[in-house]
Amino acid sequence: GAGVSQTPSNKVTEKGKYVELRCDPISGHTALYWYRQSLGQGPEFLIYFQGTGAADDSGLPNDRFFAVRPEGSVSTLKIQRTERGDSAVYLCASSSTGGRAFFGPGTRLTVL
């Protein structure tokens, strides 16, 4: 049984570039979450999808960040005009409604 997968596992980019981070949730999980974890900190909530719609995007830091989940399964987190402060591990998790969240391995983003 496949768990939550995230690609790429590592991404190094230059300041100002655009990046896309992908999350494949567990099949059948309707809820999908994106979190960001900076060095030495616990993860922080970014956005939560229930099905195809973003039920809560209050954690997105600014309008450079955007996420989609067009078919209710795979989700893509998009970051425009990356800044050095965007460097972090981006974590994705999925769950069935009210169930335990299963986390992916994360994507480590480094903005030079």
Next chain:
Amino acid sequence: KNEVEQSPQNLTAQEGEFITINCSYSVGISALHWLQQHPGGGIVSLFMLSSGKKKHGRLIATINIQEKHSSLHITASHPRDSAVYICAVPPSQGGSEKLVFGKGTKLTVNP
């Protein structure tokens, strides 16, 4: 907003020792999560519990809803248990998404 405090921040133990990691939160919740994070960032969900105690192998998690406190215990610790252990709770009673995380407890078990 729920505030989550974990203690200790760092813990070093010798193989075989009994380990306790504590988590306190400020707002009543429906369930609490214990997570394990190894170097490299991947997170594994260990427990989700809403009352009492749960056990899985050498790991035991307890929660006291009235005290707003949970503990994670590791019996007969082993170097492979070395990781960061994170407590996470929903922002309020009834909320299951949008978890609020503690900063984690870094555990190092020496052989």
